[in-house]
Amino acid sequence: MKPIENQTYRALSTYTKLMRAAGSVTSRVHRVLSTPKLTISQFGVLEALFHKGPLCQKDIAEKILKSTGNITLVIDNLEKQSLVRRERDSEDRRYLTVHLTEAGTELIARVFADVESAIVAEMNILSENEQEQLGILCKKLGMKGGGS
Template sequence: MKDSQTDEELSLKLFVVLSRAVNSIKKRVEEDIKKLGLNPTEFAVLELIYNKGDQPIQKIGEKILIASSSITYVVDKLEKKKYLERQPCPHDRRVTFAVITEAGRTLMDEVFPTHTQDIKDIFSGLDRNEKKAMIEQLKKLGLPLQKL
């Protein structure tokens, strides 16, 4: 890379490189998830509930970064597959929880370790310190933008 690049040129280059990296990572993860008979959004909802416990349906969208209008559709599909069920909140009638079923837990118990290993493999080109540094740099880049 030329040292004579302007800050604007470097920013554009960083944008392109970061976008390509994210697209490559996403494509690889989506291929692995599709082998399970799920789409990435379904897997993200299952993964959230598997790892964090029952979730109010109204809050799932913001936690996995998808439109809240899509959540009902995704939960419906996961219910039809018998991986989730809806349960009313005992303290607030306006709230309904998405709860993982035994079939959903069994599926995730089976596939989550492989998924975790696949993610580890994707990032195997980086050592621990590089991963930590990248996490900090991406937070430094992204957090101020969330406030806009």
């Protein structure tokens, strides 16, 4: 195999493995969300609010890498289930601050613990050193910017 083909082959092969690993781990971790009937975005919103406190929709969108138009809908659906509530900012009335309700807090605390365990279980397929190594390599790839 000529050098150039070799390089291409290696890059494609590595790319494929990276994508499969991410997809495979994600899908297994997210199975935890099927019981409480949360979508991935809904989980993302609840988790952001849980760890950062009340946020406006713009900030939530940035945090979970989705468009603001999307967030409107996700929050709508969470609000229907009384897991969050919107509050109009009295200082700047363009902002809607989203708060977890009590039910929402209770739910995400429980679910997040489960997701956390699932992630730890998944990553422990690799040894401590291997995880460090993977982290370093992924960080290089992830750094150039441009999330989902």
